[in-house]
Amino acid sequence: MPREYYWKDQQESSAIGKNKVSEVYLSKAGFEHDGVANTKFHGGPDRAVCLYPFEHYSLWEKEFMQRLEYPGFGENITTTGMKEDKVFIGDVFALGEAVIEVTQGRVPCSTISKHNGIDRLLKRIVETGYTGYFFRVLEEGRITSDAEIKFLHRVQNKYSVLKGNQLLFHDKGNKVEIEEMLQLEALSTEWKDRFKKLLCTV
Template sequence: MKIISTNIAKPKTIIWNGNKVVTGIYKTPTNQSIFLGKSDVKGDEITDRKNHGGEFKACYIFSENQYSYWKNLYPDLDWKWGMFGENITVSGLNENEIFIGDIYKVGNALVQVTQPREPCFKLGYKFGNQNVLKQFIAHGFPGTYVRIIEEGYVKSGDEFKLVERPEKSLTTAQLFKLLFDKDKNKSHIDLAINNNALPQRKRNKLKSFLS
């Protein structure tokens, strides 16, 4: 995987169900290095700290390889890197080949794959169609959040180099499917709830499906 673009956002106010909502999903390319901190990307706007940022969602990564699929569905949008709210756009990210708990060296930082992105209404608002949420889930390539083990700067051209892979884990694609499937794969639940790269709250929620 190689970084194609680094993206950050300034706060933007939208109107949702008659209420003002401030969002940081409108990210645009920076053309410079960005600093990956323990809880967020320095200089990036995070307004909803309950659902974004923090240890397990410090930085969001999405694949440039998926852009052509979405451009075909939404050709009239103003397309640029960062369209999905990702801090880092990369080439070669395949959710079927990266595992929850994978540790990568990239730039001066050391990062760990934590969890796939679960889309919310803000993505639908940006795309002008809330149906994009169902399409995003069905497509199955959500990108991934990472935890920052060692803080540092990253820039376009930097490559992700695998440092460590857990002995027992599931892929980002498998976890994404598990989160939304009505009939959940019990063996995948077992792998997820014993993986400390996932936040305890998410592990507890998945564990409830075993009872």
């Protein structure tokens, strides 16, 4: 749940700090007892579950020569073998009893840098597109800490999370592909709004 942090002598409320639990219920609104501080940018049905790939931890630790505590990015789950270039918008997975669907890449904020004590971390996450990503919940259910995440099916294989991040952060003038992204049924409302705004500037 949200709590108060002191970063650079400033007090801020955030729910980035997660605690491990042995079992939890996942509803379409998100994990029970898992809150958000800023509902404008976090939470909601399209962002009910946040995943961050485990492989990125060693990358950032090597680059910044600093040990990172898990989970360091406010994620609900951390996995291997599911980096942003391997997972596509609309991919569906089973997680314990629940079924979840990829909706968007995470749009990172400065809280990540503050929480980990690395000023340049946010900039590097945006540059690389290693943001992690969100799911909506298609079927609710209980999840245990030893539950596996299993791939169920894929609806398209062109727009991975990494490809979406590239369009959103770096290839903003690519009208054709942005219009194609907007046709993806699984795309979150937030990303649809962001891409529509980009089209207005092209």
